[in-house]
Amino acid sequence: MSTKGHPVRTERIVPDIEQLPRPVYARNESVARDSQTVWHQHDWVQVSYVIHGMLTVYTEHSSYVAPPMWAVWIPKGVRHQVVTSDRVEMRGLYIESGQVHPLEQDNECRVLEITPLLRELICSFCTLPVMYDPASEDGRLVQVMLDQLKVARPVSLSLPMPTDPRLIRLCHELQLHPDDKRTLVVWGNLLGASEKTLTRLFLKQTGLSFRRWRQRLRLFSALRRLEQGEKVTQVALACGYDSTSSFIAAFKIQFGITPSEVF
Known part of the structure; x- marks a missing residue:
């Protein structure tokens, strides 16, 4: 703990990626203690999900929390910071714009319900090679995962912050x-x-x-x-x-x- 009673967090590195190698890219991370990223933004959609622990995504105007049954959808270009609790297993998705049209109609973060099926699809996708073949069964798994994301139920897990x-x-x-x-x-x-x-x-x-x-x-x-x-x-x-x-x-x-x- 810090002298002010706040947890001392480790800094998680944001990968330096200029272009996604595939339309959907996975990140697996194991974090042993409280962590946070620097404030940043991406040229693609991000889905932050934990299979163990809890994460909070902060934007300039709100915050969003997600334990294992929910994930945070972060639109392209939204400046944000991701903070995790102790002992976190993260499974993140980077998705090119245009892959999940219904969710890209506005520029707002949101929390999505992760069904058991969607959880298994995300976890399975995160085990695939980075350069998976989009025309193979791996590519078909990706499409099913994206289809499930399109119909994921939004959950009211945001806390908007005032400006006064x-x-x-x-x-x-x-x-x-x-x-x-x-x-x-x-x-x-x-x-x-x-x-x-x-x-x-x-x-x-x-x-x-x-x-x-x-x-x-x-x-x-x-x-x-x-x-x-x-x-x-x-x-x-x-x-x-x-x-x-x-x-x-x-x-x-x-x-x-x-x-x-x-x-």
Whole structure:
């Protein structure tokens, strides 16, 4: 841990690739401890997926989390940073533009559900030679994998960040202390703004009310704690919930599964 209580992360190297050797290129990585990349962007689509552990993708305006049943779709040209938890097994895809048209209609990152079939397709593809033959059975496997990506269900696992300096300060404090229960009235007194002003800015800049944003932050924080093996009751209290039952209910509404089913 650093002197400020943040984990000390190793830097993961971003491969220096000018052009993909094939329309779809795989990256296998085993990371033994917390890591992060530098901020960067690609001339192709990236799908970041972990078969063990959890990753977070940060963009300039939001963040996206993904344990093993989800992956983060990063469009071409989007500046981002990938941060992983301890003991991560990553299976990443680099995909030329135009290969997965429905997902390329906008320039927004998103989190996609990884079905058991899609997981096996990704893992199988990552064992193929880099210069696989597109006309062979390997090429047909790639096409099936891309078809499955096209129909992958999007999941609401983004946390948009505001741009107002006062709200940035508030959000950073809540990221460090998700159990903080101070109201917007209290925050307004600290930040020199009325509750009404903060409420309006939060909705305008994030698309979420303060209450919903804080709940989503708490549940994202819970994912990290659950991945580290903490008990559900312990996680609920650490993330600001008064009871385990209310935490489980909120978790299931947000993610569609219970905390015990995530990892």
